[in-house]
Amino acid sequence: MEIADRTAPAVIVAIDGPSGTGKSSTSKAVAVQLGLSYLDTGAQYRAITWWMVHNGIDTDDASAIAAAAGKPDIVSGTDPAGPTITVDGTDVAGPIRTAEVTAKVSAVSAVPEVRARITELQRALAREAVGGIVVEGRDIGTTVLPDADLKVFLTASPEARAARRSGELKGSDVHATREALVKRDAADSSRKTSPLAKADDAVEVDTTDLTLQQVIECVVTLVGEKRAGQ
Numbered sequence: 001m002e003i004a005d006r007t008a009p010a011v012i013v014a015i016d017g018p019s020g021t022g023k024s025s026t027s028k029a030v031a032v033q034l035g036l037s038y039l040d041t042g043a044q045y046r047a048i049t050w051w052m053v054h055n056g057i058d059t060d061d062a063s064a065i066a067a068a069a070g071k072p073d074i075v076s077g078t079d080p081a082g083p084t085i086t087v088d089g090t091d092v093a094g095p096i097r098t099a100e101v102t103a104k105v106s107a108v109s110a111v112p113e114v115r116a117r118i119t120e121l122q123r124a125l126a127r128e129a130v131g132g133i134v135v136e137g138r139d140i141g142t143t144v145l146p147d148a149d150l151k152v153f154l155t156a157s158p159e160a161r162a163a164r165r166s167g168e169l170k171g172s173d174v175h176a177t178r179e180a181l182v183k184r185d186a187a188d189s190s191r192k193t194s195p196l197a198k199a200d201d202a203v204e205v206d207t208t209d210l211t212l213q214q215v216i217e218c219v220v221t222l223v224g225e226k227r228a229g230q
């Protein structure tokens with residue numbers, strides 16, 4: 001295992017890809033191993049979606065979402081050993097994972113005002129991260145941090161992704177999970193503003209037949225290679 005080197009220059013790692021590719025587990029573990037901060041940008045989009053639902057805003061009404069996008073105060077804690085997320089001071093780590101938020105997050109995150117607001121938060125956190133940061137999401141390499149030192153795009157077959165998600169959501173139906181996941185990816189990939197996409201200079205890693213440990217090692221090696229070439 002690579003030991004965190006506190007004297008190494010700050011490194012910014014962007015990890016993008018659809019859900020169920022192992023993005024969160026990989027990003028967190030890489031950040032822990034390398035002593036970097038960690039940001040789950042999906043959690044931020046889920047948090048703003050939770051706030052909209054909690055405040056009775058119709059998530060099918062893009063102009064209502066746009067008008068409210070600046071209101072919630074979303075704060076992300078970037079310690080990979082214990083990432084946190086609060087909205088107006090309330091811990092929402094649990095509520096943002098409900099089926100209702102999951103079903104509505106694509107519509108909310110497609111609104112340009114929401115993306116502008118959250119992108120600003122993400123860039124500020126990346127700027128402030130001493131030593132560097134691993135940022136995971138859908139548009140990090142393409143839009144949020146186009147100058148990242150390393151960009152990784154994780155993929156996996158829809159079957160593998162659904163099986164992983166069903167394992168996380170204990171006892172859920174794999175076929176229903178696959179349908180929901182494919183639908184959400186289609187919405188995230190086809191929206192106008194910063195869709196889910198692989199940056200031209202991203203390294204694509206197909207995780208279908210890899211264990212989590214293998215994916216983590218692959219990304220740690222890629223970071224090491226980047227640092228050696230700096």
Ligand code: DC
Nearest residue numbers: 019041042043045105109137138139
């Ligand atoms: O990673 P996740 O499943 O928690 O992400 C939830 C949703 O947030 C996802 O369906 C699309 C949106 N998202 C986004 O639009 N851009 C990002 N950088 C991260 C997530």
